[in-house]
Amino acid sequence: MSDLGVIFIGAFLVNNIVLMRFLGLCPFFGVSTRFESALGMGMAVIFVMTMASWITWFLYHVILLPMELIFLRTAVFILVIASLVQLVEMFLKKSVPALYSALGIYLPLITTNCAILAVTFLNIDYEFSPLEATTFAIGTGIGFTMVLLIFASIRERLDLYPIPRSLKGHAIAFIAASLVSLAFLGFVGLFGIAL
């Protein structure tokens, strides 16, 4: 299996951003109550994550590294992600209004999604090339979307079942999430990819 394939599967399943790295938990619990909103959020994340890892990669290697300003990367990356989301929102509103209305409120919400920032950092920590970084971002985004969809389906069913009153709402959601996370542990070692 090629390197890119390994990176993709690693980001998608083995080191799933939500269930293995425990990042992006706010949208994971916030938006996973309904299937449709989960899908909208997932699509927006894939889109922005890919764009953000591209731009931050170049920013890091072209500006921050030569100027010896690596310690500023958190501030710079947050700045870049926030502006990027704004830019994408404007662009979509003008050029692809259908996509814009489909993503709706979830696009600006992504600004504060820690999973995006994490992916941009990981790209640099793993010393990825631009192509690898893109693959990693897409894999992570799809992994995030898949988990969100799985969990939205679980929660839609949870609503219908008799749950002890003290566990209703987020409590049972956390228990369910831990079980799904346990299930994902089974992917560790797939194609020789470690945690």
Add this chain to the structure above:
Amino acid sequence: MIVIKALIGLGGVGLIMGIILAIAYQKFRVEVDPKEEKIREILPGANCGACGYVNCDTYAHAVATGEAEPNLCIPGGSEVAARIGEILGVELEAKEKMISCLNCQGSIEVAPERYDYHGPKDCRSSYILLGGYKACTYGCLRMGHCVEVCPFDAIELGPEGLPVIDPKKCTGCGICVEECPKGVLSLVPYEQKVYIGCASHDRGKKVKDVCKKGCIGCGICAKVCPFDAIELVDNLPVIDYKKCVSCGICVHKCPTKAIVDRVKVRPYAIISTKCDGCGECVKVCQFKAIEGEEGKRHRVIRENCIGCGMCFRVCPVGAITMAGALGYED
């Protein structure tokens, strides 16, 4: 030194991003019709889809571009239609206000169950199992799917297990009517006070066995209706709301009380001294509530009068008034 570098670096990135955003704003700005924004503000924002558009945004766009009629918003009713009309500079009439009514009175006491159901407490889940756990296969499953889907919190499960619709909150958007797996909800004009409280197409004993308040398809309502507004279709009366005047005669004549009257207290008739004793009112009264000799002032028997107003309608000298109609408001 490093501080200056950091300032330049971070400030530079911020400046570049700011400039890019400013240019992009100029380039990608979408001219939104100010009318559209105003209309969107007026709309209730429930995104119920009763107008036929996906949400309030698309409807506002359609109205602003002249694609859609401005009076389609059912939750907003006449008020919203009038205000949109103001913006567009046209006068409009609102659509008739409708409210949702439950065509079933099969409460826990009245309608027994045919098997014990222990599944998820949801109408749709229950419906999958042979059409529900209730002995009556037409009736409401009492699990409140309509309560969940109502965007206006107008429905709640009452003490008898049946959903109760608040006529003040209900906007007639029709979501519950579509969502109900049993189809026992229907839209009725708000001004109309009478609706059929049963959905069973069975007859006689078959209905009696499964529900104490079910319609047995006897057709008495169709016979007694003075306005020919009721027709029996497949053993179930159907009210023609174009003809119905909500007199309530059918409600009182129904042997199983399967027709519901939304009026809580009906008025009663009073005959004044103008009465010349022609006897027209005695002929139309179906409840033997008027007595008196011909040529002399007639008298209303209060216990028998149901307040249908038939005598009031036929009196040639205008001697009859209806009094005590406190319950006409919901």
